[in-house]
Amino acid sequence: MAPAMLMNDGNGVYDNKADGNTPFKSAVLHRSLHVEPYKVVASKGNYLHLANGQKIFDATTGAAVACLGHGNERVKAAVARQMDEICYCHSMFFNTSAMEGLADELIAGTEGKLARAFLVSSGSEAMESAMKLARQYFLECSPPQPDRTRFIARKESYHGTTLGSLSMSGHVSRRKLFEPMLLDNISRVSACNPYHGMRKGESTEDFVARLAQELDNEFQRVGPGTVCAFVAEPTVGAALGCVPAVPGYFPAMKAVCDKYGALLILDEIMSGMGRTGTLHAWQQEGVVPDIQTIGKGLGGGFMPIAGMLIGHRVVDAFKKGTGAFSHGQTYQGHPLACAAALEVQKIIREEKLVDNVKEMGLLLEGFLKQKLADHPNVGDIRGRGLFWGIEFVRDKVAKKPFDPKDGIAMGIHDQGMKPGYDIYLYPGSGTVDGKVGDHILMAPAYNVTRADIELLANTTTRTVVDFFARR
Missing domain, CATH: 3.90.1150.10 (Aspartate Aminotransferase, domain 1)
Known part of the structure; x- marks a missing residue:
């Protein structure tokens, strides 16, 4: 392979095999038409084997995805067993043991603090679902609160690549091309980034109080009765490079949400499912979210899967209301993906x-x-x-x-x-x-x-x- 020249469009990194001008031959619409990604021909454990003969240590498991490494035999066997049972059925009419088993495992992992799971195929889909669920929750409340259509998120954040989830994101470079198409009902406050955000001589307590006041001010600015939720990553991944919140930050933010009756949505797509040292990142933050998005480490990359975990407050409102979430997707709760993710989660639990x-x-x-x-x-x-x-x-x-x-x-x-x-x-x-x-x-x-x-x-x-x- 020729010396690499890396390029980045905000969504990934590419290795240029040629001169950057001559397209390589491929029927795939790769992330760049001018540069060819490394070709993986085998994988095992922590290593990727490339077509050029290199053996690469996968220090990031893709994008914090392959949490068990590559080629786990138990997961492969679980998917094969599921193929013998059912590969696909429409979740509007049918249920499967794989979907129920995974949901039970996930809710048990919250010690019952969250109530239901909603399983989709990507983190972006999970965030779209969370936005719609939050909006519908306020229509299911008694009395309904139809004016709640806004969200408050944070600068230097990333929540997904679809138009809705990208609108929630504060990642400037990933938003840039599509800015005119993005939603205008989302505003942002400062990220909890002590390296750049804390003032000289400022204590952690004062830093938290300042950020909480900023969030409170934003509620007041847009109208507290118009906000569905505050959305944040417990540890910011791609946008900031693994920045955890300082102690006390999330309880202070939740207190502001509670003051104005808004929901707390925590995006744990990258930082959750064990990645930061507890099964759910919020378990070390002193809060319980109303809605949590999960992904990456959920299925370990063996199948595309992500989802939402939903709190009792939200579920109870739906039970007393219409009883139905007005949202669904073709591959929602896909049996093979659920079977793979269930086995991944069992391995994580059983092997501690x-x-x-x-x-x-x-x-x-x-x-x-x-x-x-x-x-x-x-x-x-x-x-x-x-x-x-x-x-x-x-x-x-x-x-x-x-x-x-x-x-x-x-x-x-x-x-x-x-x-x-x-x-x-x-x-x-x-x-x-x-x-x-x-x-x-x-x-x-x-x-x-x-x-x-x-x-x-x-x-x-x-x-x-x-x-x-x-x-």
Whole structure:
């Protein structure tokens, strides 16, 4: 394979095999018509085997998806068994043991604090469903509240790629092309990003109070009786590079929502299902959401699946109202996807992998900070569980980012993919304000060992150090 030149359209990273002008031959509408992605020919455990002979350590499990690694035999067998029972049926008229079993598993994982599961095929679909469910909830209330049509989300956030979920997102580069088509009933407040957001000398308590007041002010500005929900990621993934909320943040935000009767929607598509050291990220935040979106780690990449978990408050309103959510999709509750996800969740529970996430996450944190915290171009190392990000800066004292034209995050990814490094690190840009700033993200499989973590930390360190040395 020729030396790589990485490109990014806001949704992914591509390796250019040719000169960037000559299209490669393919019947697929790839994410770029000019550059060819690496071709995977085999996978097992933590490794991807490429057509060029490389064996790549998958340090991000795709986009924090393959939580059990690749090729798990139990999951493959569960899907095969489901094929013998039923591959597809329409969820409007039929039910399956796979869908019921997965829903039971998921609700049990909340210790009964949430009431029902709604299963779809992607995170974007889950967020669309959450938006519609929140709106319909206020029509099911007694008395109905039809004026509630607005949402408040956060800057530097990402909630999906469909027009509704992209409207909810604050990710500037991913919104840019479609801005004229996006919904105008969504406003945003500041993200909880202490590295850039906390003022000099400000305590965590004062920082939280300021953000809570900002949210309160936004409710007042748009009209508190018009807001359906406040929407946030417990740990911000792609947009900010694994930034967890500071202690006390979510209880303060929920208090504002409760004050005005709005719902709390937590987007755990990337950070949930064990990724940050508890099965659900909100279990370490001191709140229970009214609606939670889940995805990625739900099915481990074995089948496309995502969903919503819905609180008792919302379900009870529907029971007393129409009794029906006015929304449905062809592949909702797909039997094969549900069977795969159920087996993934059973493995996570039975093998106590969330405990391993917590233990190995502390190990990874220690290694990364020991090896890279003093690097002049490493501004911040942050994360939780097995969800870690490194933000890069031109000036460490002033926290000044690189010029986007420098392509720092893409360049580090490119460095990692070279033979001799052989590691896949997930790059991101716009970290500071949606326009400038660079980070990489690490999200290894839940069943990694100490040796895997040492390899990840050592190779990431070598990749970063060598990249900046060669600049």
